[in-house]
Amino acid sequence: MPATDPPWWQSAVIYQVYPRSFQDTDSDGVGDLLGIRRRLPHLVELGVDALWLSPVFPSPMADFGYDVADYTGIDPLFGSMADFDALVGAAHAAGLKVILDLVPNHTSDQHAWFRQSRSSRSDPKRDWYIWRDPSPDGGPPNNWLSDFGGKAWEFDAATGQYYYHAFLAAQPDLNWRNPEVRAAIYDAMRFWLRRGVDGFRVDVIWHLIKDDQFRDNPANPAFRPGDPPHHAVMPLYTTDRPEVHAVIEEMRRVVDEFPERVLIGEIYLPLERLVAYYGRDLGGVHLPFNFALLQTAWSARVVAKLIDGYEAALPHGGWPNWVLGNHDRVRVASRVGPGQARVAAMLLLTLRGTPTVYYGDEIGMQQVPIPPERVRDPFERNVPGKKLGRDGCRTPMQWDTSPYAGFSDVEPWLPLGDDHRHNNVENQRADQTSIYQLHRRLIELRCTRPALRLGRYRPIAASGDLLLFVRERERERLLVALNLGDEPLEVSLTNGRLAGTLLLSTAGDRVAEKVTGSLDLRGDEGAIVELSDEARLPSQTPLPR
Numbered sequence: 001m002p003a004t005d006p007p008w009w010q011s012a013v014i015y016q017v018y019p020r021s022f023q024d025t026d027s028d029g030v031g032d033l034l035g036i037r038r039r040l041p042h043l044v045e046l047g048v049d050a051l052w053l054s055p056v057f058p059s060p061m062a063d064f065g066y067d068v069a070d071y072t073g074i075d076p077l078f079g080s081m082a083d084f085d086a087l088v089g090a091a092h093a094a095g096l097k098v099i100l101d102l103v104p105n106h107t108s109d110q111h112a113w114f115r116q117s118r119s120s121r122s123d124p125k126r127d128w129y130i131w132r133d134p135s136p137d138g139g140p141p142n143n144w145l146s147d148f149g150g151k152a153w154e155f156d157a158a159t160g161q162y163y164y165h166a167f168l169a170a171q172p173d174l175n176w177r178n179p180e181v182r183a184a185i186y187d188a189m190r191f192w193l194r195r196g197v198d199g200f201r202v203d204v205i206w207h208l209i210k211d212d213q214f215r216d217n218p219a220n221p222a223f224r225p226g227d228p229p230h231h232a233v234m235p236l237y238t239t240d241r242p243e244v245h246a247v248i249e250e251m252r253r254v255v256d257e258f259p260e261r262v263l264i265g266e267i268y269l270p271l272e273r274l275v276a277y278y279g280r281d282l283g284g285v286h287l288p289f290n291f292a293l294l295q296t297a298w299s300a301r302v303v304a305k306l307i308d309g310y311e312a313a314l315p316h317g318g319w320p321n322w323v324l325g326n327h328d329r330v331r332v333a334s335r336v337g338p339g340q341a342r343v344a345a346m347l348l349l350t351l352r353g354t355p356t357v358y359y360g361d362e363i364g365m366q367q368v369p370i371p372p373e374r375v376r377d378p379f380e381r382n383v384p385g386k387k388l389g390r391d392g393c394r395t396p397m398q399w400d401t402s403p404y405a406g407f408s409d410v411e412p413w414l415p416l417g418d419d420h421r422h423n424n425v426e427n428q429r430a431d432q433t434s435i436y437q438l439h440r441r442l443i444e445l446r447c448t449r450p451a452l453r454l455g456r457y458r459p460i461a462a463s464g465d466l467l468l469f470v471r472e473r474e475r476e477r478l479l480v481a482l483n484l485g486d487e488p489l490e491v492s493l494t495n496g497r498l499a500g501t502l503l504l505s506t507a508g509d510r511v512a513e514k515v516t517g518s519l520d521l522r523g524d525e526g527a528i529v530e531l532s533d534e535a536r537l538p539s540q541t542p543l544p545r
């Protein structure tokens with residue numbers, strides 16, 4: 001098949017599924033692959049193009065699949081390899097790509113590689129992990145901390161050394177400086193690429209290489225009580241090491257052995273560091289995940305600045321991407337409130353670059369409070385009481401009004417949101433003004449309007465709660481006006497003229513309104529206006545993209 005130009009992942013909308021929580025079909029309270037397959041029509045109706053699955057590989061589930069015990073299998077909890085193949089086949093038949101979650105930074109401590117590695121100091125796999133002698137006082141080799149609380153070093157009494165784990169002790173880090181390790185992971189990648197997967201989201205890719213001198217991380221002067229404990233030091237020697245880029249280039253070459261595949265990197269770094277992950281001559285990851293909208297204060301000025309800063313920082317030809325939610329962060333509807341969740345959706349789906357939608361955000365699912373006795377997240381269990389838990393954004397998908405929301409016919413592994421009886425897909429499908437229908441319309445518009453999919457981004461100066469920009473391609477110009485506040489406001493173009501037709505409002509109740517001179521927005525409302533030939537934008541040089 002000839003390569004598409006531009007590549008599919010540039011015009012795609014990606015949808016992240018957390019498999020445990022999407023659809024249970026075998027009545028164990030945990031979602032499975034067959035469930036995802038049965039729910040593909042939902043993805044098709046929503047209009048997304050690609051499905052990213054959080055890990056489904058065999059795992060003791062200490063970190064719910066981010067502790068992989070076998071890179072080329074399927075955990076029986078989720079189904080079989082035949083179920084996986086059937087899912088990929090059905091997704092492809094429905095026009096959906098499938099992206100897997102590759103977790104190469106660490107394995108489970110139950111992985112055969114680690115069992116071998118810890119068996120003796122002279123084992124051929126010893127160097128596949130990061131083993132160090134104790135410091136002279138017998139303690140850990142240095143001050144590195146685990147992201148999940150406590151020291152990042154675990155003592156192995158049998159062999160008298162410590163191993164490094166950036167996350168749980170049950171997730172020992174692989175030694176990516178060892179070429180055999182790299183080759184083994186690349187083989188696993190080829191295994192799935194040959195099975196037809198369309199790419200990978202690579203877990204914590206900026207962690208892969210650690211300092212070869214094992215220097216102490218410096219103390220973090222900005223650390224405050226209540227911050228996650230590992231923020232006490234700055235991860236200078238444990239993440240974002242310069243040598244990581246050569247490794248990522250190697251990984252990219254593996255993906256490029258197969259046509260039309262995508263490599264996405266999970267990278268939590270400030271934008272100016274993040275963009276380095278496009279790599280030299282764009283030979284790094286295709287999409288370094290841009291989490292800026294997940295972490296920003298929700299104010300028009302701050303958001304406008306971050307969009308402009310990101311656009312300006314991108315390397316030539318580097319394709320942007322945006323995301324509002326994932327399985328590690330508080331749900332967007334709870335972060336910004338239900339009214340602004342609609343505005344955020346309009347922003348996500350009208351910005352330049354590939355958007356990723358987290359399952360449930362299309363119906364405005366809220367962060368669910370988890371009673372202490374039902375906490376499952378190992379991070380929360382290790383560091384309780386700090387509201388760091390991730391269970392609340394991983395609760396079962398709310399499909400319908402039945403007792404377990406159509407997710408399962410038994411009590412699910414995590415509690416359902418209290419609002420599931422009314423806030424669910426079934427109800428929102430029937431309501432033309434729902435946030436679900438808004439997502440559908442936004443995605444449809446993105447699909448039918450090249451300006452939204454591929455056009456230039458042109459910021460328009462605005463004040464107060466108004467966020468304003470234009471997407472343009474050839475003669476098509478679409479103005480996106482977002483009210484990030486709850487008071488009404490009037491949009492007009494200083495030193496320009498506003499004229500056109502309103503295509504879509506976040507409220508879902510305004511259609512084909514003529515816009516002349518100014519546009520009234522209600523509180524929490526956003527709108528897309530197709531500018532007519534009479535419209536004149538304030539003179540401003542468009543960004544050269």
Ligand code: NOJ
Nearest residue numbers: 063066167203204327328
């Ligand atoms: C990032 C993943 O998104 C998160 O869920 C996981 O716990 C850590 N990486 C460790 O794999």
